[in-house]
Amino acid sequence: MSQSNFDLVVIGSGPGGYVAAIRAAQLGMKTAIIERENLGGICLNWGCIPTKALLRSAEMYSQMKHAKKFGLSTGEIGFDLDAIVKRSRNVSKKLTGGVGFLMKKNKITVIEGEGKLTGAGSIEVTSKDGSGVKPVNAKHIIIATGARARTFPGLEPDGQKIWTYREALVPDIMPKSLLVVGSGAIGIEFASFYNALGADVIVVEMMDRVMPVEDEEISALARKAFEKQGMTIHTNAKVSDLKAADSDVSATIVLDDGKSSTQHFERVILAVGITANTENLGLEESGVEVSNGSISIDDYCRTTVPNIYAIGDVAGAPALAHKASHEAILCVEKIAGLADVHPLDRHNIPGCTYCTPQVASVGLTEAAALEAGHELKVGRFPYQANGKAIALGETEGMIKTIFDAKSGEMLGAHMIGAEATELIQGYTIGKTLETTEAELMHTIFPHPTLSEMMHESVLEAYDRAMHI
Amino acid sequence: MPIPILMPALSPTMETGKLAKWHVKQGDEVQPGDIIAEIETDKAVMEVEAIEEGRIGKLYIPEGDEDVPVNTVIAMVLANDESEGDIEAPEKSTKAATPQVEVPVEAPVETLVAVTDPVTKPAQTIVSKPGDRVIASPLAKRLAADNNLSLGAIAGTGPKGRIVKKDVELALSAGGAATAAPKTAPKAATVPKATTALAATSTAVEVARPPAGLADKEIFSVYEEDSYEIVPHDNMRRIIADRLTLAKTSIPHFYLSIDCELDELLNARKRMNDAIAADGTRLSVNDFIIKALALALQKVPDANATWTSEGTLKHKRSDVAVAVAVEGGLFTPVIRHADLKTMSEISNEMKDLAHRARSKKLAPHEYQGGTTSISNLGMFDIKQFDAVINPPHASILAVGRGEQRPVVKDGALSVATVMSCTLSCDHRVIDGALGAQLLKAFKAYIEDPVTMLV
Numbered sequence: 031m032s033q034s035n036f037d038l039v040v041i042g043s044g045p046g047g048y049v050a051a052i053r054a055a056q057l058g059m060k061t062a063i064i065e066r067e068n069l070g071g072i073c074l075n076w077g078c079i080p081t082k083a084l085l086r087s088a089e090m091y092s093q094m095k096h097a098k099k100f101g102l103s104t105g106e107i108g109f110d111l112d113a114i115v116k117r118s119r120n121v122s123k124k125l126t127g128g129v130g131f132l133m134k135k136n137k138i139t140v141i142e143g144e145g146k147l148t149g150a151g152s153i154e155v156t157s158k159d160g161s162g163v164k165p166v167n168a169k170h171i172i173i174a175t176g177a178r179a180r181t182f183p184g185l186e187p188d189g190q191k192i193w194t195y196r197e198a199l200v201p202d203i204m205p206k207s208l209l210v211v212g213s214g215a216i217g218i219e220f221a222s223f224y225n226a227l228g229a230d231v232i233v234v235e236m237m238d239r240v241m242p243v244e245d246e247e248i249s250a251l252a253r254k255a256f257e258k259q260g261m262t263i264h265t266n267a268k269v270s271d272l273k274a275a276d277s278d279v280s281a282t283i284v285l286d287d288g289k290s291s292t293q294h295f296e297r298v299i300l301a302v303g304i305t306a307n308t309e310n311l312g313l314e315e316s317g318v319e320v321s322n323g324s325i326s327i328d329d330y331c332r333t334t335v336p337n338i339y340a341i342g343d344v345a346g347a348p349a350l351a352h353k354a355s356h357e358a359i360l361c362v363e364k365i366a367g368l369a370d371v372h373p374l375d376r377h378n379i380p381g382c383t384y385c386t387p388q389v390a391s392v393g394l395t396e397a398a399a400l401e402a403g404h405e406l407k408v409g410r411f412p413y414q415a416n417g418k419a420i421a422l423g424e425t426e427g428m429i430k431t432i433f434d435a436k437s438g439e440m441l442g443a444h445m446i447g448a449e450a451t452e453l454i455q456g457y458t459i460g461k462t463l464e465t466t467e468a469e470l471m472h473t474i475f476p477h478p479t480l481s482e483m484m485h486e487s488v489l490e491a492y493d494r495a496m497h498i
Numbered sequence: 499m500p501i502p503i504l505m506p507a508l509s510p511t512m513e514t515g516k517l518a519k520w521h522v523k524q525g526d527e528v529q530p531g532d533i534i535a536e537i538e539t540d541k542a543v544m545e546v547e548a549i550e551e552g553r554i555g556k557l558y559i560p561e562g563d564e565d566v567p568v569n570t571v572i573a574m575v576l577a578n579d580e581s582e583g584d585i586e587a588p589e590k591s592t593k594a595a596t597p598q599v600e601v602p603v604e605a606p607v608e609t610l611v612a613v614t615d616p617v618t619k620p621a622q623t624i625v626s627k628p629g630d631r632v633i634a635s636p637l638a639k640r641l642a643a644d645n646n647l648s649l650g651a652i653a654g655t656g657p658k659g660r661i662v663k664k665d666v667e668l669a670l671s672a673g674g675a676a677t678a679a680p681k682t683a684p685k686a687a688t689v690p691k692a693t694t695a696l697a698a699t700s701t702a703v704e705v706a707r708p709p710a711g712l713a714d715k716e717i718f719s720v721y722e723e724d725s726y727e728i729v730p731h732d733n734m735r736r737i738i739a740d741r742l743t744l745a746k747t748s749i750p751h752f753y754l755s756i757d758c759e760l761d762e763l764l765n766a767r768k769r770m771n772d773a774i775a776a777d778g779t780r781l782s783v784n785d786f787i788i789k790a791l792a793l794a795l796q797k798v799p800d801a802n803a804t805w806t807s808e809g810t811l812k813h814k815r816s817d818v819a820v821a822v823a824v825e826g827g828l829f830t831p832v833i834r835h836a837d838l839k840t841m842s843e844i845s846n847e848m849k850d851l852a853h854r855a856r857s858k859k860l861a862p863h864e865y866q867g868g869t870t871s872i873s874n875l876g877m878f879d880i881k882q883f884d885a886v887i888n889p890p891h892a893s894i895l896a897v898g899r900g901e902q903r904p905v906v907k908d909g910a911l912s913v914a915t916v917m918s919c920t921l922s923c924d925h926r927v928i929d930g931a932l933g934a935q936l937l938k939a940f941k942a943y944i945e946d947p948v949t950m951l952v
Contacts, residue, residue: 064639071736256644370657370658372655372656372657436644437637437640437641438637438640438645439637439640439663464636464637464638464662465635465636465637466636466637466640468636468640469636493619
């Protein structure tokens with residue numbers, strides 16, 4: 031088999047790529063997917079899924095420490111790091127295998143190797159075992175190569191003591207002291223994990239607050255919660271230098287008052303953002319425009335070259351698996367010429383961070399809504415006042431909702447607390463359907479659930495909350 | 499089971515109709531095809547036929563009732579083995595089928611074209627399917643209601659044509675410039691607003707009204723109470739107000755004027771009329787104008803277009819609508835394929851349509867659709883005027899009176915019969931040069947009518 035002709039070839043098999051391939055197969059296209067590593071991409075192998083497995087262990091460990099509060103006795107508790115990591119890897123493996131099955135089920139050709147554009151409708155795949163180069167032809171090509179950890183000069187991982195998410199997922203030791211550079215979703219999740227398991231964690235964030243994309247109020251509550259758990263957090267601060275030595279890493283930290291100090295850490299995690307994987311794809315030669323580090327696309331993920339598309343992280347922020355999957359579907363459906371295909375509405379992309387307490391949001395923050403010129407109605411409801419939360423022993427947190435005072439449009443929803451990442455979807459559906467406060471008020475929320483707080487928060491925005 | 503007969507929706511814009519006359523009474527036997535009732539709608543009087551054999555079990559709406567909402571049960575037909583006792587109160591199903599959430603008013607403009615297919619939609623129908631509902635998001639409804647905007651006039655771009663926030667905002671920004679204009683009346687934009695969440699939901703049903711200019715209260719305050727009488731709007735007046743407000747606020751109009759010399763045409767017309775005098779057909783200048791515009795659209799096909807948010811519809815047919823003044827308003831019956839018809843065919847068809855328009859006997863498919871329109875006020879001695887485009891058309895030709903005027907030819911003064919025409923164009927699909935080409939082609943046909951026979 032020297033050459034193959036396909037209707038669609040997808041480069042990269044993450045949550046963008048493999049979803050694109052499945053949708054294309056469903057629509058009757060002869061489809062192939064090129065992957066240089068493992069099916070499932072970062073999400074399944076080194077991102078979303080394995081971190082959730084680790085965090086689950088940390089969460090259970092924390093719960094066990096509070097068992098007495100629930101009338102339970104545990105004896106002495108402890109953990110086995112290797113077993114925790116092994117479980118996480120097994121979870122990944124299981125899902126990666128699942129993607130393989132889905133490819134087979136949908137008769138999608140999986141090509142192992144690194145794909146590169148070599149002209150209109152043609153790709154060259156260099157197999158990873160070095161066994162040669164194979165041409166693949168496709169009417170349409172979707173680039174879904176994702177992104178990787180960003181590094182800065184002076185802030186470079188060494189794979190030993192200075193980690194990116196990759197190494198942080200398979201720790202060799204439980205570090206006694208850990209520096210996390212960056213407090214976005216990736217940084218704060220690892221900070222949460224290692225802190226829960228006993229590491230002395232310092233988080234350094236360049237912006238004025240942790241999780242800077244979240245609503246300020248939520249950020250502040252998160253910081254308070256993290257500090258209560260024993261983390262040290264420096265905002266408006268930066269790490270100017272990292273030096274790995276035999277025993278530890280020395281880091282120069284410049285605080286918000288301009289004073290710098292050098293501290294030693296057993297391990298460092300760099301989580302200062304991501305960089306799109308645009309290299310070695312033949313983009314420039316093919317005329318595919320790359321701007322600000324990511325591939326330029328239009329509303330339907332079309333690049334500047336006809337029949338070449340880009341989705342997910344490689345096509346720009348936000349770097350979220352569900353954004354990639356959504357783009358995958360609309361991109362493929364547009365290629366197939368389906369009617370009723372709609373561009374991604376960026377205001378309706380939920381974001382979830384699985385630290386403790388969890389943080390989830392959709393839409394505009396209060397500050398962004400004000401800046402956009404809206405007059406606001408803002409509702410807040412605390413976990414403390416919710417029956418189910420009290421019964422669960424999860425009384426930390428709050429749900430905040432933001433409405434346009436004139437139209438009643440839900441502009442944003444922000445949550446911090448137990449299961450926030452599961453709850454947010456209720457608001458996301460509402461936003462997608464363009465509900466106003468009225469429909470949310472008229473919705474019946476089951477009792478007793480955490481979701482009742484979502485109702486109460488909306489009611490509170492209009493001074494009608496019941497339980498506060 | 500008793501068969502309900504529902505108030506039919508005879509046009510996509512119909513919300514309510516008047517039950518003008520019952521042709522049956524309780525207990526009457528009916529056969530398929532029997533006329534049951536006459537419904538007077540916004541633009542026409544239509545007959546409702548029975549489609550099943552049976553006996554009239556009950557009439558729910560008294561004769562002469564106005565504003566009967568579409569899809570209301572107006573009567574029940576019983577099968578032969580059924581009695582009045584088999585009839586369940588219809589109110590529940592129908593009233594409940596008028597939910598506050600999905601406003602059952604007008605179909606999106608986009609569907610106009612589909613609904614007007616004359617073959618599949620007979621004029622006389624018993625409609626028992628759910629009516630044309632406007633599918634819109636709650637937010638879109640709220641925004642439209644707050645801005646007194648008719649949802650029926652907005653094309654939806656959401657899933658399955660659902661009207662979403664963006665669509666209403668687009669419509670508002672299109673109309674925004676016009677409503678902002680009267681700065682001398684600073685309070686003009688005051689529009690009744692929903693104050694609470696609950697009130698807003700219930701007002702959503704009242705959405706389908708023309709955008710308000712001055713608030714009624716302000717207008718009433720200007721005039722002494724006894725100095726006028728109020729004539730209630732009928733459906734036609736409301737439709738005209740709605741459609742033309744929509745047209746003037748959402749379509750970027752521009753106007754091109756041209757003078758056409760008619761002497762050749764008048765000459766040809768006389769000879770043709772002499773030749774067909776025995777048939778009783780008499781061609782009017784307007785018949786020539788219809789034909790010339792239809793041919794011009796074929797010659798400049800890019801101007802035969804309709805704007806939609808999806809893309810520009812490039813029409814293949816020259817279906818020319820002609821404005822006909824009637825008591826209390828106007829109709830725009832459509833001469834379809836006018837480019838392919840002979841002058842006498844156009845003339846006879848136009849006479850028939852105009853006649854039936856005046857007696858309000860036009861079927862919806864006869865006045866819906868079309869790709870352009872003609873408004874001719876020459877008979878009122880109007881020299882020249884600008885017409886408002888009749889959506890979803892992209893142009894309208896305003897025709898003035900043909901009159902003798904001094905003209906300069908090759909440096910010498912002479913007299914010619916001249917008719918001024920102004921083409922209003924939708925700039926979204928017709929640019930200046932394109933409109934000019936269309937008008938130039940039109941003029942060429944008018945001034946040399948023999949070329950229309952090619």
